[in-house]
Amino acid sequence: MQTIIRTIAIALLASPIALVAQSGNVNLPQDKGPKQIDVSSYPAPMQKAYKTFETKCSKCHTIARPINTTMTKDEWERYVKRMMHKPNSGISNSQGKEIFDFLAYDQATRKDKNPSKFYKSLSDEEIEKLRAQQQ
Ligand code: HEC
Structure with missing residues (x-):
């Protein structure tokens, strides 16, 4: 019983620390931009990769961050x-490759044409x- 309580107490104490380390706990200017991309004109493999990107790259910060960078x-x-x-990114090598292909395509198709x-x-x-200013 004691051990269980101790384990729970440690878990509760440690979780906010883990959260701070994950999110970086900092708001960047690009976090406030749009949270989605209209991929309806993108090739099918890129539309599929967009889904992987949306799931994997929104774990620690808003998906708006990479969308607007x-x-x-x-x-x-x-x-x-x-x-x-x-730590705990949950992104495998093949998912990383798929996401990179998507970001490179999206960069050339959408961002490079309208960099401002x-x-x-x-x-x-x-x-x-920014982190220091926001604390
Ligand atoms: C495990 C948590 C985590 C995951 C998953 C994650 N990020 Fe991040 N990301 C961060 C943190 C923390 C920062 C703040 C800078 C730093 O500490 O590296 C950041 C910053 C960024 C920035 C800001 C770059 C800049 O310098 O302005 C971009 C863009 C970005 N991430 C894109 C992505 C993409 C794309 C993915 C998916 C492949 C992703 N992130 C997945 C934690 C994560």
Whole structure:
């Protein structure tokens, strides 16, 4: 009985810490933009990949974050890996590849044609600064 209570107490104490570590607990400017993409004119494999992207990339922050961020193809490749390697990301290698293909296609189709409508990705320093301001 004691052990059970202790386990529950530890779990309750530890969960907010885990949550903070996951979400980064910071609001970025691009989080406020649209939360969906009209993919009706995208090829079928990209429409399928969009679903994977929506499910996997909205776990720790709003899906608006990647939807409204513009990056080069190389940066997306690095970024998807970075997100995959976060603890408990739940993104497999093949899902990461599918999501990257989608982000690269969407970048070329939607974002590159209208760059001023999107947010450039922030540096680690800029994110840390926002985090400090928001606390
Ligand atoms: C395990 C939690 C987690 C998952 C899953 C996750 N992210 Fe993130 N993401 C973060 C955190 C935390 C940050 C804040 C920056 C940092 O700590 O790296 C972030 C920041 C970002 C940014 C902001 C970049 C910038 O510099 O402005 C983008 C874009 C992004 N994520 C895209 C994605 C995509 C695409 C996926 C799906 C492949 C994804 N994220 C899945 C936790 C996650």
